Amino acid sequence: MLNLFDPLLSELAAATIDLSPGRYGLLTACDGGLLEVSGLSAPVGALCKVAQGPNEPLTAEVIGFRNGRTLMMLLGDTVMLRPGARVRAEGQPGMLYVGEAFLGRAVDGQGLAIDGLAPIHSRQAWPAGGKRTSALDRSGVREPFDVGVRALNALTTFGVGQRIGIMAGSGVGKSVLLDMIASGAEAEVVIVGLIGERAREVSDFVERHMAGSRRARTAVVAVPADHAPNLRLRGAMLATSLAEYFRAQGRQVLLIMDSLTRVAHAARELALLLGEPGAARGYPPSALAAITKLVERAGNSAASGGSITGIYTVLADGDNQDDPVVDTARSILDGHVVLSRDLAQRGQYPAIDVAASLSRVMDRIVRPEHAALAREFRALVATYEANRDLVLMGAYRPGADPLLDRAIAMHDALSTFLGQHAREVVPLERSTAALARLLSDAD
Numbered sequence: 001m002l003n004l005f006d007p008l009l010s011e012l013a014a015a016t017i018d019l020s021p022g023r024y025g026l027l028t029a030c031d032g033g034l035l036e037v038s039g040l041s042a043p044v045g046a047l048c049k050v051a052q053g054p055n056e057p058l059t060a061e062v063i064g065f066r067n068g069r070t071l072m073m074l075l076g077d078t079v080m081l082r083p084g085a086r087v088r089a090e091g092q093p094g095m096l097y098v099g100e101a102f103l104g105r106a107v108d109g110q111g112l113a114i115d116g117l118a119p120i121h122s123r124q125a126w127p128a129g130g131k132r133t134s135a136l137d138r139s140g141v142r143e144p145f146d147v148g149v150r151a152l153n154a155l156t157t158f159g160v161g162q163r164i165g166i167m168a169g170s171g172v173g174k175s176v177l178l179d180m181i182a183s184g185a186e187a188e189v190v191i192v193g194l195i196g197e198r199a200r201e202v203s204d205f206v207e208r209h210m211a212g213s214r215r216a217r218t219a220v221v222a223v224p225a226d227h228a229p230n231l232r233l234r235g236a237m238l239a240t241s242l243a244e245y246f247r248a249q250g251r252q253v254l255l256i257m258d259s260l261t262r263v264a265h266a267a268r269e270l271a272l273l274l275g276e277p278g279a280a281r282g283y284p285p286s287a288l289a290a291i292t293k294l295v296e297r298a299g300n301s302a303a304s305g306g307s308i309t310g311i312y313t314v315l316a317d318g319d320n321q322d323d324p325v326v327d328t329a330r331s332i333l334d335g336h337v338v339l340s341r342d343l344a345q346r347g348q349y350p351a352i353d354v355a356a357s358l359s360r361v362m363d364r365i366v367r368p369e370h371a372a373l374a375r376e377f378r379a380l381v382a383t384y385e386a387n388r389d390l391v392l393m394g395a396y397r398p399g400a401d402p403l404l405d406r407a408i409a410m411h412d413a414l415s416t417f418l419g420q421h422a423r424e425v426v427p428l429e430r431s432t433a434a435l436a437r438l439l440s441d442a443d
Helices: 002-014 150-155 174-184 199-209 212-217 229-248 260-273 285-296 324-332 341-345 368-386 388-393 402-418 428-442
Strands: 025-031 034-038 047-052 055-066 069-074 086-090 095-098 124-127 163-168 189-195 218-223 252-258 307-315 335-338
Touching: 055 229, 095 229, 124 229, 150 368, 150 402, 150 428, 163 174, 163 324, 174 199, 174 252, 174 307, 189 199, 189 212, 189 229, 189 260, 199 218, 212 218, 218 229, 229 252, 229 260, 229 285, 229 307, 260 285, 260 307, 260 324, 285 324, 307 324, 368 388, 368 402, 368 428, 402 428
Parallel strands: 163 307, 163 335, 189 218, 189 252, 252 307
Antiparallel strands: 025 034, 025 086, 034 069, 047 055, 047 086, 055 069, 095 124
């Protein structure tokens, strides 16, 4: 029984006693979630407690300062907030707690447990914005990464330390594909950031993936859509910081972020609240820069030998692949998988648009014959899709195009190869063998 108190006693023993006078400020204004506090000097990123009488104090984060006043935003609702409330700074500004204690647990953006288990006690601090290193510290992608999905393994092979985006409109299957990757991928540590998604999806994901042997190597950071934008942004930084911490120990980490667009939305809300003008379709420059900084923190480390393989979902608003968030993510990522609503409506799952998807490191990590087979498969699929209407109308005359003739003859086999049941796991070797067998049988 006494062992239950060991983490708490260890934390108290390691804590330092601050004997300096306590400082506090007074809440002077609250406008649309933006708080103005006078008399308190606290750096951007610091957490503060807002007293509200006998009730539990509210937590706010410093997001800026103006005209001698500190600007804050609550990590919760403004209910019960009153003018003149005392505000005190606490903790280490700009630092997040990480460590082994987070494995097997589900937490919110503040690192507080949401799985009903004991509180998490960790004194290992990590910069919320990451530890900036030299560009030459990022070693290249040299080994393939098995994700357990046949179409991805065979046609857009991922690499250890690669950053990949899964791009699609709403309801096309991004979360289902992520679920398949989380089930089939092999990694020492799996960090999952569920940012701005439905609370039901969070509970379903935790129930499926935080069980059995996988629980001990998995950590989930979940901030649903109804939470404050700064808490959503903080959750994304916590998930990335956890991945960086384990990479610094030389471990192979899989970082799953669902979704990068919700992170950009949170950054946009904060920027507009601070008065930054909207630029590209309402996105201020700092909102798009936020996702760039987040993605750049993943990758291989030459110093530790560890890696972060990052897989991010990107929501294309209105199925627009030229959306600013989609375009920014595509330009900074090392590859992208595009899901097609048309393919989903035809019953193909996962609805991967092979012609539009790309892995920028595939040619360097697979055998030349594998790369050639993948290009051949993509050419067949692209040719059929480009002429699909002609074929269905009967306007195409067989024999006019040998490549199209072959694509028509193999269409059913190609579609079957791309489809996969959500609970099925197909390793990399089986995927490449199936691709070689498919194309050799058609010759």
